[in-house]
Amino acid sequence: MRVRFWGTRGSIPVALTSADIRDKVAEALFRAEGRRFESVGEAHDFAVKHLDFALTHTFGGHSPCVELETGTQEYLACDMGSGARPFGAHVLARQSGKPATVNVFMSHVHWDHIMGFPFFGPAYVPGTHIRIHGCHEVIEQAFRLQQAPPCFPVEFSQLAADIEFVKLAPGHTHEISAVRVTPTPQMHSGESYGYRFEVGGKVVVYTTDSEHKLENRAQTERFVRFFHGADLVVFDAMYSLADAISVKADWGHSSNIIGVELCQMARVKHLVLFHHEPAYDDAAIEGVLRETRRFEELTRGTQPLQISAAYDGLEIDV
């Protein structure tokens, strides 16, 4: 299974500013210390080998959209944040004119998780099948509402694709496109749902917009069971622990510390920090990643936990 991240930012999309780009270029030139490069390729190699990720890349700014490539002809994706626009372009390019079948799994319908759908190219292609799965009663209403006047020029009813809304039962395992999919309720304003995907002996858990109350031991144990043995957990690590349990308590998000602890308890192999705080720049996210890896080292039991920070364009083979 390949997991491809099209949108990784929380709450609202962000973009690098011209000043951000200028500062990155200036810092890279400074770090080059007068080296001469015979080709762009040589300069590229230097950048990759010797400069920080945050200097040579960006974590990106699209809101949540994560694709799971499972080896079938159908597409699977979690959430339709603004990352759904490049995901849609990818589907169209790969299909080369043939209509696609796309299965979407919605964590919830807050705006940052649905805003990409009006720009999801396959929705405009006749013959395309889009099945939008979720546990909320209001998913169809939310998708139609965001395209109703005066918010958007193309009404939902004008979309050419065959779009179906499929209600899933939380706690039950559903067989969808040869993948076993189990949703679970999460603590978030209006409730959200995490998904456990199982195919070919591999397990990926997508759990975003989920707050974990440390005092609720039963809830902790439920999530440990939900994560158990996963090869990859995509986890909402938007806040620091201090913020998550004080000034931002009940805002519906979690922290890197809780992500590590839950994954360690559940014997997860790889934790991916996700739903990045929009106020964080690339250096701040890289700092959080570095610190989270250090926290894992400090608290490691018998099994190491690999830790990554999601970025738009990241692909992980499971």
Next chain:
Amino acid sequence: MPLAHRLYDNALVLAPAGRLDHDNCEAFREALAPHLERTAKDGMSIVLDLSGLEYVSSAGLRCFMLAAKQAKAQHSRIVIAAMQPVVAEIFQIARFNLVFEAFPKVRDALSALSPAAAAAFDRG
């Protein structure tokens, strides 16, 4: 969990020891509660002497946060002293260094809270 305590004038020094995690955080909260009530009544401050604390998990950090909130509501104060390097690192990663004032030694913490408490500490 054991919670050694010593009073230095108007400052109470509490010293949790060992590991503070999901398994014993409630016991720690219960042990801490009477001291928090006492500081409210007597207008005292608290120094958490963490020299004997080897590890703190998110659940333990939450106990510290709740205690700090209660102290603030009572117009009292809790500061941290003498963290072991691992605990200091966890505080920093969790951003608790932005929540608590921390001092290298108990004496430094007492001095910041009250000259009388520091003097009492010096007298032994």
